[in-house]
Amino acid sequence: MNASQVERFFATLKAANPSPQTELEYASVFELLTAVLLSAQATDVGVNKATRRLFAVAHTPAQVLALGTEGLEHYIKTIGLYRSKARHLLQTCQILIEQHGGEVPRSREALEALPGVGRKTANVVLNVGFGEPTLAVDTHIFRVGNRTGLAPGKTPLAVELALLDRVPEAYLVDAHHWLILHGRYVCQARKPLCHACAVINECDHGRHLKSATA
Structure with a gap:
């Protein structure tokens, strides 16, 4: 071509x-990061079904952390690999609170340092969440x-x-x-x-x- x-x-x-627009449903950059982290080897439709329930009760790093492992797994158990994804998301929330004031960082390096976040996930957040090319x-x-x-x-x-x-x-x-x-x-x-x-x-x-x- x-x-x-x-x-x-x-x-x-x-x-x-x-x-x-992305077909993932989100109302903040943190919700976007969460949805993308959960979307590995899963469909957007399946992720949206789970996050609608999750975000209704927890839509910040602190709120997700407060759910604990069993509480978070309850909301995302319909998604493949939900146990490892729950672990990564909880670890990510802890880092966001301790190192980034509860906000999602805008740099690739900081994003890729989050558990469960690789280059692809970082690129989605940078592009969709922050408008980066x-x-x-x-x-x-x-x-x-x-x-x-x-x-x-x-x-x-x-x-x-x-x-x-x-x-x-x-x-x-x-x-x-x-x-x-x-x-x-x-x-x-x-x-x-x-x-x-x-x-x-x-x-x-x-x-x-x-x-x-x-």
Whole structure:
């Protein structure tokens, strides 16, 4: 995918969805961090069901800590790996209170120092919570980056760095959401919906399909 194709790719996605949003439900940066921490190997739908109940009773680090392990697990037990996630979240809340005044830090280094928070989670918080031009490469973005030819790479970090280099600045803040939604609903893993894809003319995979059937 060349530079003009990349521009058309994102211009098309923007025209279809000018203000993309995460599908995780949250009302503060701490709630966002909590939801993303709980979302590993879980669906947004499943996380939202659990956090609606959790945030109704605990939506600050101190309130979550006050629940204790059993109390927190009660609210998130429908989510996969809930025991380890509960442990990480409680440890994270302790650090937020002791080192950051109960607030979520805005630096990547401080975020990645939190238990259960890796580069992907940090990028989501920086992008969605603080509006930073970062991209969190999950399975959807990794697939879209490689399949379309937008940002090929053998690792999530390689795809992330390629995207940061290739996505025009005007689209960078929202690129994370456009790519996730495109991968989730159109450029799916097993059966990509190429017949319904608005960016097929810019996509390497789509052009190959067209040439094969020509």
